[in-house]
Amino acid sequence: MSEIIQFPTRMQVEMHGRSVSELRETLKGFKSSLVASQTAALEAASVKIISIGDYPEDRITKDDDQVNWEKATSEDRIYGLKATRLLSFSDGAHYKMENNCERCDKKFVKKVDLRRVEDGGDIVCWEFEYEEHRDAFKRGVPFEGKLRDRLIKWRLLYGEDEAQIERIAQNNPNANTSDLTFNMKIVEVEGMHRNDVDAWLKTLGDERIELQDMMAEASAGVDLVVDAQCPWCDCVQDATIPFDLEFWIPVVQTQRDRRRRRREKALKKTVR
Numbered sequence: 001m002s003e004i005i006q007f008p009t010r011m012q013v014e015m016h017g018r019s020v021s022e023l024r025e026t027l028k029g030f031k032s033s034l035v036a037s038q039t040a041a042l043e044a045a046s047v048k049i050i051s052i053g054d055y056p057e058d059r060i061t062k063d064d065d066q067v068n069w070e071k072a073t074s075e076d077r078i079y080g081l082k083a084t085r086l087l088s089f090s091d092g093a094h095y096k097m098e099n100n101c102e103r104c105d106k107k108f109v110k111k112v113d114l115r116r117v118e119d120g121g122d123i124v125c126w127e128f129e130y131e132e133h134r135d136a137f138k139r140g141v142p143f144e145g146k147l148r149d150r151l152i153k154w155r156l157l158y159g160e161d162e163a164q165i166e167r168i169a170q171n172n173p174n175a176n177t178s179d180l181t182f183n184m185k186i187v188e189v190e191g192m193h194r195n196d197v198d199a200w201l202k203t204l205g206d207e208r209i210e211l212q213d214m215m216a217e218a219s220a221g222v223d224l225v226v227d228a229q230c231p232w233c234d235c236v237q238d239a240t241i242p243f244d245l246e247f248w249i250p251v252v253q254t255q256r257d258r259r260r261r262r263r264e265k266a267l268k269k270t271v272r
């Protein structure tokens, strides 16, 4: 099955579904890098670009109208992976997440419909809301805003940035990936050498939220956080849809797997 998928950046790509065995074959050898395996899955599922949408003219297209997924925004990549799952599996839209309740600590399953809200699902997607942001993205220049009377310039993250963050995190077990991600988006802080910027960002406190809000306003994306209500204590909490290998290669449970799990369960009970 193939379909034209429109991304948050309005890029349109013809994509097709892959069988579980095809996906497994594609992803062999990518176990050490989640980002590389995501790129491989996206490459395997996309056929060709129909329209580049808001991307700069020379950014996103490889030879033969293929998408250069390393140059695609992180948000478009997530959207593409979600689309791959929808196209590949007969029940791809329905995803079950296991949660641990923050209040009562009991486990529960949250069912998510991965289709866009406008198609009857749970996933919220948006395009650039303001023309100035769309225009900056199209021209390949940073977005701008003011904080503490300083002009701040930032950009979106791309597949190649995710790969770099992953490399840094693998080499520094203590690295905080959410800080790395945030810092990498900042291109320039007025009147400051880039080497001093990361330390300055640490001093922001509550203003960091202000800056993150500005960044969120200048984005075209997809929201991975859904409300999950615990059936045991009714507490409603945020649950983030993961994008690991298991997300797009659902584990096929065989009779033998089920028997093995039952045995393990029984064993645990006797140990207790």
Ligand SMILES: [Zn+2]
Residues within 6 Å of the ligand: 101, 102, 103, 104, 105, 106, 230, 231, 232, 233, 234, 235
């Ligand atoms: Zn609970």
